[in-house]
Amino acid sequence: MTQSIINSKLLPFKATAFHNGDFIEVSDADIAGKWAVFFFYPADFTFVCPTELGDLAEHYAQLQEMGVEVYSVSTDTHFTHKAWHDSSDTIGKINYPMIGDPTGTLTRNFGVMIEEDGLALRGTFVVNPEGEIKVAEIHDLGIGRSATELVRKIQAAQYVATHDGEVCPAAWQPGEKTLAPSLDLVGKI
DSSP states (O other): OOOOOTOOOOOOOOEEEEEEEEEEEEHHHHHHTTTEEEOOOOSSSSSHHHHHHHHHHHHHHHHHHHHHHEEEEEEHHHHHHHHHHHHHHTTTOSOEEEEEEEHHHHHTTTTTTTTTTTOOOEEEEEEEESSSSSEEEEOOTOOOHHHHHHHHHHHHHHHHHHTTOOOTTOOOTTSSSSSSSGGGGGGTO
């Protein structure tokens, strides 16, 4: 039986990212005490990937306001990320760090490596300030993701983290009613 990645701890890592015109080092220590999103995608210079990364870039300011840092990750190098950023109007709008994972260490840590291709599946992981994975979503290569839905999931995760005993129902939005699981609710929803 495989153990779920949900509530597991972020494994130690160290990688180089392209961020705001520079190459920076990113490690698990940089994530400690913060909310973070790891957004894995197959490869630079492809087709669905720029639509997803562009969509995420359009929501980056909102995520920053929520105290969330975003890290996109592929098995390309940080040099390839820079070349893509410099040559694509869509990717040129990205302000979040783009981690290069050419050894596949980070990609394997999250269980999204396609070993025979050396590429990542489309995996989205939300990590809380304690370093625990609270959301894990993995798509096949042809299925793009929605940053709007990711924002909603993070809002729900942050709400649950700060409201002990409450849970967020399906399609919950901030300001809407939550649930407090109890015997009184069994069979009444």
